[in-house]
Amino acid sequence: xxxxxxxxxxxxxxxxxxxxxxxxxxxxxxxxxxxxxxxxxxxxxxxxxxxxxxxxxxxxxxxxxxxxxxxxxxxxxxxxxxxxxxxxxxxxxxxxxxxxxxxxxxxxxxxxxxxxxxxxxxxxxxxxxxxxxxxxxxxxxxxxxxxxxxxxxxxxxxxxxxxxxxxxxxxxxxxxxxxxxxxxxxxxxxxxxxxxxxxxxxxxxxxxxxxxxxxxxxxxxxxxxxxxxxxxxxxxxxxxxxxxxxxxxxxxxxxxxxxxxxxxxxxxxxxxxxxxxxxxxxxxxxxxxxxxxxxxxxxxxxxxxxxxxxxxxxxxxxxxxxxxxxxxxxxxxxxxxxxxxxxxxxxxxxxxxxxxxxxxxxxxxxxxxxxxxxxxxxxxxxxxxxxxxxxxxxxxxxxxxxxxxxxxxxxxxxxxxxxxxxxxxxxxxxxxxxxxxxxxxxxxxxxxxxxxxxxxxxxx
Amino acid sequence: xxxxxxxxxxxxxxxxxxxxxxxxxxxxxxxxxxxxxxxxxxxxxxxxxxxxxxxxxxxxxxxxxxxxxxxxxxxxxxxxxxxxxxxxxxxx
Numbered sequence: 001x002x003x004x005x006x007x008x009x010x011x012x013x014x015x016x017x018x019x020x021x022x023x024x025x026x027x028x029x030x031x032x033x034x035x036x037x038x039x040x041x042x043x044x045x046x047x048x049x050x051x052x053x054x055x056x057x058x059x060x061x062x063x064x065x066x067x068x069x070x071x072x073x074x075x076x077x078x079x080x081x082x083x084x085x086x087x088x089x090x091x092x093x094x095x096x097x098x099x100x101x102x103x104x105x106x107x108x109x110x111x112x113x114x115x116x117x118x119x120x121x122x123x124x125x126x127x128x129x130x131x132x133x134x135x136x137x138x139x140x141x142x143x144x145x146x147x148x149x150x151x152x153x154x155x156x157x158x159x160x161x162x163x164x165x166x167x168x169x170x171x172x173x174x175x176x177x178x179x180x181x182x183x184x185x186x187x188x189x190x191x192x193x194x195x196x197x198x199x200x201x202x203x204x205x206x207x208x209x210x211x212x213x214x215x216x217x218x219x220x221x222x223x224x225x226x227x228x229x230x231x232x233x234x235x236x237x238x239x240x241x242x243x244x245x246x247x248x249x250x251x252x253x254x255x256x257x258x259x260x261x262x263x264x265x266x267x268x269x270x271x272x273x274x275x276x277x278x279x280x281x282x283x284x285x286x287x288x289x290x291x292x293x294x295x296x297x298x299x300x301x302x303x304x305x306x307x308x309x310x311x312x313x314x315x316x317x318x319x320x321x322x323x324x325x326x327x328x329x330x331x332x333x334x335x336x337x338x339x340x341x342x343x344x345x346x347x348x349x350x351x352x353x354x355x356x357x358x359x360x361x362x363x364x365x366x367x368x369x370x371x372x373x374x375x376x377x378x379x380x381x382x383x384x385x386x387x388x389x390x391x392x393x394x395x396x397x398x399x400x401x402x403x404x405x406x407x408x409x410x411x412x413x414x415x416x417x418x419x420x421x422x423x424x425x426x427x428x429x430x431x432x433x434x435x436x437x438x439x440x441x442x443x444x445x446x447x448x449x450x451x452x453x454x455x456x457x458x459x460x
Numbered sequence: 461x462x463x464x465x466x467x468x469x470x471x472x473x474x475x476x477x478x479x480x481x482x483x484x485x486x487x488x489x490x491x492x493x494x495x496x497x498x499x500x501x502x503x504x505x506x507x508x509x510x511x512x513x514x515x516x517x518x519x520x521x522x523x524x525x526x527x528x529x530x531x532x533x534x535x536x537x538x539x540x541x542x543x544x545x546x547x548x549x550x551x552x
Contacts, residue, residue: 016499017476023495023541024484030545033495037538040502047505055511058520062507062527069528070536074543085540086494093500093533099526100506103519110516118463216493216500219533223503224470230506231461237473238502244477245496249489341486348489355547361487 001050008046009234015039016238020245026361043234079356080313083212083346087140090215094133097222101126102185104229109182117177122228124173127185128192129225131169133218135196140211143200144345155202159266162198165191199265205310206387206426208345210253210264217246249347256341256367258393258403281430282422289440291449294416295456297440301378301414303334305370307407308350309343311384311419315446321383322357324450327457337363338370338380338407340388371408380412382433384446386425389433401427415439418449491544498537504530 016039022032053059077085105123108115142148169191176184203211220242227235254261298304306325312318325335337359343350351364374380382389389409392399409415410433417434421443424430434441442449484492507526510519 016502017480019499020477020480020492020496023492024481024488026485026487026548029488029491030542030549033491033538033541033545036495036499037534040499040504040534040538043502043505044508047508051509051512054513055508055520055523058511058524059508059527062511062524063531066528066531066533067535070532070534071539073532074536074539077540079544079547082490082540082544085536086490086497089494089497089533089537089540090500092529092536093497093503096501096507096526096530096533097503099522099529100503100510103507103510103522103526106522107513107516107519116463213493216497219497220500223500223506224473226503226506228463228466228470230509231466232506232509233461233466233469235502235506236466236469238499240470240473241477241480242496242500244474245481245492248478248481249484249493252484252489339486341489346490347493348486348491351487352490352544352547355487355544358547361548364487366486 005046005050006233008042009232012039012043012046012234013237015042016241020241079352080316081145082352083208083344083349084141084144086346087137087144087212087215090212090219091134091137091141093219094130094137094215094222096130097219097226098127098130098134098189100226101130101229102189105185106182109180109185115180119229120177120180121173122225123185124176124188126222126225126229127189128169128173129218130222131189131192132196132199133215133222135193136200136211136218137196137215139197139200140208140215143205144208158198158202162195165195165198169195203265204426205345206342207264209342209347209349210250210257210261212346213246213249213253214261217243217250220244220246253342253347256405258405281432282435285435286422287440289416289442291442291452291456293440294442294453295460297414297416298328298333298379298453298457299460301333303336303377304328305336305338305374305377305380305409305412307338307340307380307382307385307389307409308354309340309383309385309388310345310349311446313344313349313353313384315384317383317446317450318353318357320447320450320454321354322359324454325359327454335363336365336370338367338409339364340367340385340407343385343388367405367407374408374411377412378414380409380415382409382415382417382419383450384418386419386431387427387429390425390427390429390431391433392429392431400429409433410436410439413438416442418442418444418446420444487548491541491548494537494544495541498534498541501530501533501537504534
């Protein structure tokens with residue numbers, strides 16, 4: 001029976017590997033997801049057979065409950081809510097690992113059964129990482145869902161508390177290994193739950209793509225350490241695969257901001273006093289335009305690049321942007337989308353929103369591909385993006401965001417910036433792009449502004 | 461399974477995971493994340509294996525919670541990934 005189970009797990013692990021491989025290519029992604037879910041089905045069936053479904057009542061109850069909630073969440077949540085949903089799912093994976101770890105260790109700890117130090121150590125890791133993943137993801141969810149708003153007034157204190165709580169969790173983990181009492185396990189869980197909260201609470205919105213990817217990685221690592229506790233090869237392999245892929249994604253996000261992971265988690269950008277500095281840069285140089293002015297500019301353009309940012313998601317402007325794209329294409333113009341890797345609140349956020357608005361992904365250009373050709377762009381329309389088009393990041397070595405790769409929107413012949421006001425972006429630095437001679441500011445709500453441009457285009 | 465074998469599997473799988481994911485187009489970042497997250501719901505089989513090994517009310521509650529939450533992760537994760545990918549492939 002054990003051989004059968006192990007072979008089943010081998011098949012399942014192979015399916016996960018093939019699934020992840022295909023999930024990372026556009027043409028095979030759907031198939032990759034299918035392979036992954038098939039691997040999961042194989043794993044569940046084999047496990048049920050291998051354990052002779054000992055706790056079948058609990059299993060059926062849990063699967064029905066979880067399955068119903070999972071289906072409802074996955075089918076009902078709008079695409080604009082995707083960052084929150086991904087955060088929530090990460091968190092559920094983390095807490096599930098924590099619970100499995102606790103349920104495995106607790107009976108033996110309570111009865112004073114002698115446990116291997118490695119089992120206790122990996123158990124401590126499971127509970128610690130699972131707990132941080134859970135509460136960290138819940139805080140990320142609350143921030144993205146805008147349940148938690150407003151600035152964090154004491155980020156430095158929170159970061160200090162976080163370091164203290166992580167150290168405390170580590171100490172409690174060591175106590176669990178040495179003293180082997182269930183009290184240490186529960187205290188460890190509490191300390192790590194608090195550590196997850198203090199880890200994510202001080203992190204600002206624009207850094208969310210890094211956090212979401214990192215929590216994704218954590219949920220995999222927690223599953224993997226659960227495998228150590230249970231002596232289950234498939235959990236170890238599948239969890240490690242996810243942990244690694246999440247880490248790769250995290251580092252891609254960090255590189256796109258030219259910051260280290262440590263800097264995102266524990267450092268803040270040294271925001272200068274944006275007010276005074278902003279006045280000096282903007283004073284008398286900002287050109288405010290109307291939708292009619294923009295429409296006239298677009299009328300003579302041959303190539304248009306649209307640069308979306310989080311503001312487009314907030315304004316739910318993706319469908320209006322699609323309509324504008326269709327209108328421009330109807331007049332024979334070429335329209336492309338320039339996507340910065342950290343635009344939005346999760347990795348690939350803009351791509352998901354634009355896909356929802358039925359914009360084919362061939363039309364979305366990555367930063368490296370579009371940047372050399374901005375010189376041939378007649379009109380660049382920036383909608384709800386700010387720091388990712390700030391030329392200071394490229395040109396001013398003293399800027400707080402110096403070195404962050406940007407989209408070279410300022411090199412387009414004309415730049416149209418759709419924005420509510422001149423307020424700085426997340427980094428808190430003023431953006432000289434808004435004061436350029438070839439920039440027109442169209443102030444207002446993203447969706448309404450784009451709709452006005454469409455009307456103005458039709459009236460020309 | 462000895463700890464050393466477990467550690468070997470872990471390290472090799474991490475290397476494999478890094479190799480698999482290194483060149484992902486940004487378009488697939490979100491689906492990859494939600495799809496791989498669904499795979500991390502593999503902890504479900506840990507929950508299933510733990511169910512019924514101990515009959516104290518506390519462990520039963522822990523296991524029930526683990527099964528339910530891991531199932532949300534698995535079912536919701538794969539389903540929402542499929543939904544997203546469906547939008548990517550939609551023809552105009």
